[in-house]
Amino acid sequence: LCCVVLCCLFVLFCSVQAFRMSATNQSSSFVRSSSGRSKGTLAERKGLLNNMSMFEQAVPLDESRGQWSKKLDYILSMVGYSVGLSNIWRFPYLCYQNGGGAFLIPYISFLILCGVPLFFLEVSIGQFTSRSAATMWSICPIFKGVGWATIVITLMVSTYFNVIIAYSLMFFFESLTMKALPWSLCGNWWNTENCLDYNNASIYESYMRYRSWERNHSAVDYEDIFSSFVNRTIRSPSEEYFNNRVLNISSGIDNMGGLVNHLIPCLFASWLITATCLIKGVKSSGKVVYFTAIFPYFLLTVLLVRGVTLEGATTGIMYYVKPNFTRLVEPRVWSDAAFQVFFSLGPGWGGLITMGSYNRFDNNCLRDSYILPMIMELTSFFAGFVVFSVIGFMAHVTGKKIEEVVAEGPGLAFVTYPEVVSRMPMSQLWAALFFFMVLTVGVDSVFVMVETAITAAHDELKIKKKLKVKRIYILLGACCFMFVCGLAFITKVYWPVFEFTVYLSLLFIPYNRN
Structure with missing residues (x-):
């Protein structure tokens, strides 16, 4: 948690610095209002890069790189x-x-x-x-x-x-x-004996729920029918x-x-x-x-x-x-x-x-x-x-x-x-x-x-x-x-x-x- 807090402080510091840089009086600032009046030409961008010491080593800008169409x-x-x-x-x-x-x-x-x-x-x-x-x-x-x-x-x-x-x-x-x-x-062909589909699953759930009284109301031997499900890993x-x-x-x-x-x-x-x-x-x-x-x-x-x-x-x-x-x-x-x-x-x-x-x-x-x-x-x-x-x-x-x-x-x-x-x-x-x-x-x-x-x-x-x-x-x-x-x-x-x-x-x- 301490590491996360420190990371938050570091990120906020970096963001503030980036925002301050974007709010300078440079004529080609890249953060504009929605009615932006400057187009930020390539020449302005080169000049802005050259005027900032942290970007002195930056490589020349590539005009052919392209931009988003919209x-x-x-x-x-x-x-x-x-x-x-x-x-x-x-x-x-x-x-x-x-x-x-x-x-x-x-x-x-x-x-x-x-x-x-x-x-x-x-x-x-x-x-x-x-x-x-x-x-x-x-x-x-x-x-x-x-x-x-x-x-x-x-x-x-x-x-x-x-x-x-x-x-x-x-x-x-x-x-x-x-x-x-x-x-x-x-x-x-890819199914195993452990596979249990929806219809059988419904029968199995009913059996497990009502097993206590079903034996007394039917002549069917439910134990024989459902014994194969017991002690088995059921997979869908x-x-x-x-x-x-x-x-x-x-x-x-x-x-x-x-x-x-x-x-x-x-x-x-x-x-x-x-x-x-x-x-x-x-x-x-x-x-x-x-x-x-x-x-x-x-x-x-x-x-x-x-x-x-x-x-x-x-x-x-x-x-x-x-x-x-x-x-x-x-x-x-x-x-x-x-x-x-x-x-x-x-x-x-x-x-x-x-x-x-x-x-x-x-x-x-x-x-x-x-x-x-x-x-x-x-x-x-x-x-x-x-x-x-x-x-x-x-x-x-x-x-x-x-x-x-x-x-x-x-x-x-x-x-x-x-x-x-x-x-x-x-x-x-x-x-x-x-x-x-x-x-x-x-x-x-x-x-x-x-x-x-x-x-x-x-x-x-x-x-x-x-x-x-x-x-x-x-x-x-x-x-x-x-x-x-x-x-x-x-x-x-x-x-x-x-x-x-x-x-x-x-x-x-x-x-x-x-």
């Missing part, structure tokens, strides 16, 4: 970057686990004290220098390794992040092409589908197996989508986000409307928002709030600096730093209603408590939610909509991660090494390289490799936990 391109790209999968499958669980509505108190506190200042600090630096997360360190070359460490961790994260998109693609296509959802019933069809069909997990780390063949084309397709949308840098991705950043909100709204009409939805939502203020005395609640703010906004990954570097020099980044984080975090809270409405429905139909149903992480998106959807009318439609939403949300985040690395490499080669390498070659080379690296995540020992990569990330980004 301000809305930048806004939607930032929303798409920060509104990621963690907002859908992690924030609702943390809110439920840490006091419901009371969790918003530490969460908003850290958002104001840490999230917004860090957001402003990184965006303003990128906007002021028009440099990538690596080359912006020309202002202080001794720390340039920090920038490249950021690029390395961004590449690592984007590699396994695209694997999650590959899972979404597989679920999405099978929702559309199969006559029935393959994770709704047992009896498939969705759990076995994900583990045995999608991941095809082997028996252990000693049994390496091979690649999961059906995931290879899905992974290739995810990288092909990424490369295609980034083919012209921010000019192309800035247009794609008009769909990929806006459409998930439409899908979330549709899923919420459907969710609140289900039986048990109110119970699930109350578990989500009902405040328990006694939890606020626990340090774990405050640490979870801080970690989620950092993880959601994405400072320290290089994405904010990179996106800010394509802004106009006189863009009002201070105003953006107030508006964008609030949009991102309100989206997290909104997504929680979608998740817990269907979790309440699942608890209702299975006769379980909310605590026994709720989950976080990939288990929520690929096990719990598919199982819930399989029990709805028109299940294939709702499954397709949900996984298409997961796909678009994931793609938005990957756009910025890959663009961060591509921009850094392009700036370094063009400015420092004087190499005129076409950006498209860097993009295709990077995507091919990361596709090959991603094959390690679609082996039959996927999970140990995944955990190793995530824990390795902790060496670079201390708040990238879970």
Whole structure:
């Protein structure tokens, strides 16, 4: 907690210094009112850089680097970057686990004290220098390794992040092409004797509930019928589908197996989508986000409307928002709030600096730093209603408590939610909509991660090494390289490799936990 407080003070100090710098009497100040009267020409920017001692070593500005075509391109790209999968499958669980509505108190506190200042600090630096997360360190070359460490961790994260998109693609296509959802019933080749589908589960629950009197009112030997369920680890069809069909997990780390063949084309397709949308840098991705950043909100709204009409939805939502203020005395609640703010906004990954570097020099980044984080975090809270409405429905139909149903992480998106959807009318439609939403949300985040690395490499080669390498070659080379690296995540020992990569990330980004 002391470390967090010290970090808050440091961030506030840096932000104040950045704000003071932006409020100087320089004619080309990059923080303007909404009616901004100066265009911040390239000559003014060069003069401002040359007049400030801290930027004496900065490399010359590159006129051909490009900018956002419209301000809305930048806004939607930032929303798409920060509104990621963690907002859908992690924030609702943390809110439920840490006091419901009371969790918003530490969460908003850290958002104001840490999230917004860090957001402003990184965006303003990128906007002021028009440099990538690596080359912006020309202002202080001794720390340039920090920038490249950021690029390395961004590449690592984007590699396994695209694997999650590959899972979404597989679920999405099978929702559309199969006559029935393959994770709704047992009896498939990937199911085991421990699989228990919805119909059998209902019989089993009834038997366990009324076993004491059923023997006395029927000639049927229920012990013989249900004895096979006793002392057995029961698994749902969705759990076995994900583990045995999608991941095809082997028996252990000693049994390496091979690649999961059906995931290879899905992974290739995810990288092909990424490369295609980034083919012209921010000019192309800035247009794609008009769909990929806006459409998930439409899908979330549709899923919420459907969710609140289900039986048990109110119970699930109350578990989500009902405040328990006694939890606020626990340090774990405050640490979870801080970690989620950092993880959601994405400072320290290089994405904010990179996106800010394509802004106009006189863009009002201070105003953006107030508006964008609030949009991102309100989206997290909104997504929680979608998740817990269907979790309440699942608890209702299975006769379980909310605590026994709720989950976080990939288990929520690929096990719990598919199982819930399989029990709805028109299940294939709702499954397709949900996984298409997961796909678009994931793609938005990957756009910025890959663009961060591509921009850094392009700036370094063009400015420092004087190499005129076409950006498209860097993009295709990077995507091919990361596709090959991603094959390690679609082996039959996927999970140990995944955990190793995530824990390795902790060496670079201390708040990238879970």
